[in-house]
Amino acid sequence: MRLKAIAAAVLVAGLGVVGVAIAAQEDGTHEARSALMKKVGGAAGAMAAIAKGEKPYDAEVVKASLMTIAETAKVFPDQFKPGTEKGDKAASPKIWEDHADFKARAAKLSDDADKLLAQLPADPAGVGAAMKALGANCGGCHEKFRIKTE
Amino acid sequence: MVRRFVRFLLCLVGVFVIGGAVFYFITAPNPLPESHWANLGEPDLKNGEMVFWTGGCVSCHAAPGSEGDAKLTLSGGLALKSPFGTFHVPNISPDEKAGIGTWTLAQFGNAMKRGVAPNGEHLYPSFPYNSYARISDKDVNDLFGYLKTLPKSGNVAPPHELPFPFNIRLALGGWKFLYFNDEPRVALPANADDKIKRGQYLVEGAGHCGECHTPRDRLGGFEADQWLAGAPNPEGQGRIPNITPGSKTVGSWSQEDIANYLETGFTPDFDSAGGSMAEVQRNLAHLPKPELEAIAAYLKAVPNR
Numbered sequence: 001m002r003l004k005a006i007a008a009a010v011l012v013a014g015l016g017v018v019g020v021a022i023a024a025q026e027d028g029t030h031e032a033r034s035a036l037m038k039k040v041g042g043a044a045g046a047m048a049a050i051a052k053g054e055k056p057y058d059a060e061v062v063k064a065s066l067m068t069i070a071e072t073a074k075v076f077p078d079q080f081k082p083g084t085e086k087g088d089k090a091a092s093p094k095i096w097e098d099h100a101d102f103k104a105r106a107a108k109l110s111d112d113a114d115k116l117l118a119q120l121p122a123d124p125a126g127v128g129a130a131m132k133a134l135g136a137n138c139g140g141c142h143e144k145f146r147i148k149t150e
Numbered sequence: 151m152v153r154r155f156v157r158f159l160l161c162l163v164g165v166f167v168i169g170g171a172v173f174y175f176i177t178a179p180n181p182l183p184e185s186h187w188a189n190l191g192e193p194d195l196k197n198g199e200m201v202f203w204t205g206g207c208v209s210c211h212a213a214p215g216s217e218g219d220a221k222l223t224l225s226g227g228l229a230l231k232s233p234f235g236t237f238h239v240p241n242i243s244p245d246e247k248a249g250i251g252t253w254t255l256a257q258f259g260n261a262m263k264r265g266v267a268p269n270g271e272h273l274y275p276s277f278p279y280n281s282y283a284r285i286s287d288k289d290v291n292d293l294f295g296y297l298k299t300l301p302k303s304g305n306v307a308p309p310h311e312l313p314f315p316f317n318i319r320l321a322l323g324g325w326k327f328l329y330f331n332d333e334p335r336v337a338l339p340a341n342a343d344d345k346i347k348r349g350q351y352l353v354e355g356a357g358h359c360g361e362c363h364t365p366r367d368r369l370g371g372f373e374a375d376q377w378l379a380g381a382p383n384p385e386g387q388g389r390i391p392n393i394t395p396g397s398k399t400v401g402s403w404s405q406e407d408i409a410n411y412l413e414t415g416f417t418p419d420f421d422s423a424g425g426s427m428a429e430v431q432r433n434l435a436h437l438p439k440p441e442l443e444a445i446a447a448y449l450k451a452v453p454n455r
Binding site for chain 2: 135
């Protein structure tokens, strides 16, 4: 009986934590936007480790990383709907002033990742070249639309 | 009574004249003599190109929005907003009319290292000669040689839009008197590693990193003891980060992380360079890796802020 109560308490507490995590990542907030970007960063990191020879080549890891990048880039602009202009100091007003370009850049990253998925890089050098191609998208978009806050 | 007043007036005029003469004497444009630039020989164009990418000349002098090889046409035209007004970046392509095609090495060198225009006027420090003063004469010669190989442009940038008193070039002498020098920004120990010293040369000189990363006082001079400590973004919102070892972000990066960032644009956690640093990084990526490692070594050696 007591065990059940503890289990229930733990479960409730756990849900609470999950709830907070979800609340913090409500669409259109800095946290939600950062979380998506960190997913892309994590995928890029996994590929970079292979490109640099820190990890052995693994087609599954490369594939999963590219899929993460393709999918995340696809949904990323949804975080910047009208009405979410305020409250995120890292998001430049240019995102909304030039929204077509913003969306086009996200779409290009997604497309570039899809193309690489169709012809999966087959060795560390290929992964390195893929990183370079994808990385140009990161810098290009951050140059125009991201504001550094510290 | 009237005579006394006239005498007083004459004294006052005298004080102004003498004061003005002293001011001019102290603050007059001070170019290096022709002879200083006379025996530098044939420029090493390959090295000149590396100085070019270290300085990132294209970031300001290429036509706004140009990409790829078009960036190498240094037609000027970028409007550089500042708290003192808007500067319009000049054409430095080798065009004889609109650019610097007829300049001598001495004229170019004195613009770079003394902030003096060919007509003898002070240049505004929006052109970062307060950093470039630290570039070696050889590198200036090589850079000048390289610039002459780039395409010409006939574009003429509009004049600067500066309110009084910032539109008085003579007053820049006062600014130089207060802030201009070619001394090291950071005193390194005499036995500092050659790599760190090379990094100092690149960062404090051609790289002119401090121009954005160091906060300024109200007259636009660097705040003492805040070298590379981060500053408000001169182009608008946000901040230019602290890049000393005391930085909340860059401080935790290893030397290799910094060199890798300058080479690839990726931070250790695979964020990427953004804002104006995105282009700076693309420029620096042209340098050989040991040069980027030297920059990283120096950034690890500067005082914590």
